Amino acid sequence: MSHRTELIVVSGASTGMGAATAHELAKRGYHVLAGVRRQIDAEAIREDGVEPVILDITAPEQIEALTERIAADPERRQLRALVNNAGIAVNAPVETLPLDQWRRQFDVNLFGHIAVTQALLPFLHDSRGRVVNISSLGGKVAMPTYGAYAGAKYALEAVSDALRRELGPHGVQVVVVEPGGVRTEMIGHGIERAKAFVKEMTPVNQRRYGSLMQAIINQATAFTKSGVTSQAAATVIADATTVPKPRTRYTIGRDAAMLTRLARILPDTALDRVSAANLRPHYPNA
Template identity: 75%
Template sequence: MTTSHDNELVFVSGTSTGMGSATARELADRGYHVLAGVRSQADADAARGPRIEPVFLDVTNPEHIDALVARIADDPQGRKLVTLINNAGIAVNAPVETLPLEQWRRQFEVNLFGHIAVTQALLPFLHESRGRIVNISSLGGKVAMPTYGAYAGAKFALEAVSDALRRELAQHGVRVVVVEPGGVQTEMTGHGIERARQFVADMTPTQRQRYGGLMQAIINQATEFTAQGVTAEKAALVIAKAATVPKPRARYTVGRDAALMTRLARLLTDRTLDRLAAANLRPHMPKAAASA
């Protein structure tokens, strides 16, 4: 016996590519009407499909959020929002010393404050439906590797907000779930690698001397990490599970790497994790930097 979801809406942000796109398709295949957040007409045209309706949403734009609220409130078929999946995100990697402050602010605006703004706006609908919020965090929300200070900082904060929100909403029947992907084959990671290369080019000679080898090692490691990661479709299955199972866990990991590292972060001392991180980076260091 299958359950009909004809009267239910799901909203997923960041569906232009990768996990967001795959998640929208997976939930549409399960019978939900998916409102898919995109940022361009080309992305909207690519996202549109059976039970997938693209909506323009930059999570940092209050007017876009207001329009999303109006779309849900005035649904032509009277469908109810049952799930919000906060997936939009950007990846910026550079050492703390070298990353411009505006890039720090941009990272937090998209990966944290934007999700809070969307959540605040849509919570009245979820109270009504006793629905669910799924926040897409990261392995970086548990372990902060070198050059991931801004990205991990926003994800650590999202984890904390999710914990607070889960405890606040439990008595009202609204569930809050966190998904922590590790390596996933997505375009966002590729864009992050390209940004990292640009940051190296923009460093001062002194900064490049200090951090150039580290940045190259991080780029090499991230490239390999992504290539060995799970597909966006496999990640979408975990996200869909978190969004639909009757009694979800508080957290789900995606991929063996995320499962392993989140366990190690609980078990090992900080100094041991430091040594493990350094050992994992060493094979990716340029020869000159590794022998220095």
């Protein structure tokens, strides 16, 4: 079935889940406005049904340009859905991560999504469309060194709940997707940032947190290798975006499904022990 009379915006579509989701939605017949940050990425993702748009979700002028593109659509297509997928990951202990890095993480992983959502909601009201927020397992379980990342994702979960309850009476749906381990470029970039950050730590903090950081890097590497593919994740996201009666939340991967359930039923101290046990084999001296 063709949905070429309907637009879907996907942010963070340069690589990984975002790119795979844009292609999957185009395959299902939608016209996708795929948000990318660089022209080279635009040329790489362009295909029939996938129209790249330059979109840094922290740049107001680029968000405004996106709204103008939708409003002036040459075929008068309606906006069916917004998939808020853009994100970055910076791992470091709360004590050591500079405040500018905290702000950057929240700017991209939370405030940027709110800005895009606010800008596009008038179109979604008209179409009785849908907002799909890509959260994370980290939006339910905050592992060591994931304070900033998980903090932004926890906040995105809360904003999504509020938005769902605000928009539901007006016919606009809000869905959250919580991926666990997915083999994406973002995880690899996060690992490289973590390695660089360890080198910048003071000698005191290296003694205090060096082994923890190495364990987190080792765990993330293993976690990613055993994770689902970007295409498998894209299938779930595309379903959440297009099925007539979506659930309020979807998980991606068995790890996300299991740990989000455990987070609901285990007391904090038990969850702390589970976290420590999962991390223990990844310490350098394990």
